[in-house]
Amino acid sequence: MEHLNLQFQIKPGTDIVYMPRFIDKVDDARWITKILTPKEQTLFYRLQxxxxxxxxxxxxxxxxxxxxxxxxxGIGEIDFLDVEILADDLGKPVSECMNVSISHDQDYALAMVIVYENI
Incomplete structure (x- = not known):
């Protein structure tokens, strides 16, 4: 019988963004295409x-x-477009490559992710 490798490493990551730093970027379509995948852009442009x-x-x-x-x-080794974060039916962020949680409070956006890798 073949054994499956069920050992994996849990790798967390966090980041916080000061949102006023990005105010001018919201209307910059060229910049948005560098950050958001086409499916993410569809969600973005639906927001009024x-x-x-x-x-x-x-x-x-x-x-x-x-x-x-x-x-x-570093983010230089992973292109922003290589990572896609969509939304489930309730609006919760979902991704095929990680578990992700995003929160906003006043001027800040915070993200916590968990990546599982086989060892």
């Missing part, structure tokens, strides 16, 4: 409120940075 768009882009940015930290590499 500028405040909600800012929260969305900052949350995704923080989550992608947190993912690179969990992987133990």
């Amino acid at each position: 409120s500028p405040k909600r768009r800012l929260e969305f882009i900052c949350g995704r940015f923080a989550a992608k940075e947190a993912y690179s930290k969990a992987k133990g590499v």
Whole structure:
């Protein structure tokens, strides 16, 4: 009988973003295409409120940075477009490559991710 390798390492990553730093980026379509995948852009452009768009882009940015930290590499080694974070039916962020939680409070967006890797 073949044995499965069920040993894995849990790799957490976190990032926090000061949202006012990104206010000018919300209307920069070229920058958005460098940060958000086409499916993420669809979710982004459905949002009507500028405040909600800012929260969305900052949350995704923080989550992608947190993912690179969990992987133990800089964001330069992982393209923002290599990581996609969509939403379930209730709006909760979901990704195929990690478990992710995004939160916003006043001027900050925070992301916590967990990546599972076989050892």
